[in-house]
Amino acid sequence: MKSREIIRTEDGSDTLYVPELNECYHSIHGALQESAHIFIRNGLDTCGGTNLRILEAGFGTGLNACLTLLRAAETGKRIVYHSFEKYPLSGEELSRLNYTNPAKEKNAGLFLRLHEAPWNEEVEISPGFHLHKHLADFSEAEFPPLFDLVYYDAFAPDVQPHLWSEEILGRFCRALKPEGTFVTYCVKGTVKQTLRNLGLTVKRLPGPPGKREMLRATKIGIPQEKTPLPPPYDKNKA
């Protein structure tokens, strides 16, 4: 990523603009609003259970991670959060984002802790919130099938179509446990069809302000703990 500019979105929160792709990290109608609506209210809040594993494509500004940490603390959820990033923000970019300014933002310290956490190891950022940032290309990664929730926050398929291929989306879908949840801002027809081909049920939901819709998809399957036991062994039938 050659250069990035910081821009203010309509809800007052900042985001990054990438001239090379003519693409923003978040909706220009409101970065904070978009992240809270898609990933927290229609992702995290819909997952049962208190111990959750989350897998994110694109750590970026850390906004999704920070909102997840704050919501988990409110609801008593314990989270292990894995996130992949190939082009981390520089210290200078971070210091200019308005959610990292301690004078203006009460959670600025948390943001900085998320960013200061070392790459490629799991760190407890706050009680019950473990972060594992992977400095890696998520399109080349393989994931264990342990996740309850995927935040798919890659750049749009119009600018990075390879990140929305059946092969890459398939790896994220296979990372989900049965009944796991996949959320994304993208409602493109080809993406919906790919997720269906991969065996997920796909639901369009109202989008955040300024965007008509978003997607939530659920992996069909019997959770391991509900898998029926095999019938008792009958030696007469063996």
Ligand SMILES: C[S@@+](CC[C@H](N)C(=O)[O-])C[C@H]1O[C@@H](n2cnc3c(N)ncnc32)[C@H](O)[C@@H]1O
């Ligand atoms: C739409 S932005 C969203 C970022 C983040 N979720 C946030 O809230 O700021 C997409 C992110 O994916 C990262 N990215 C793009 N291609 C990638 C790849 N192949 N592997 C890992 N990260 C990638 C970008 O650097 C960027 O941070």
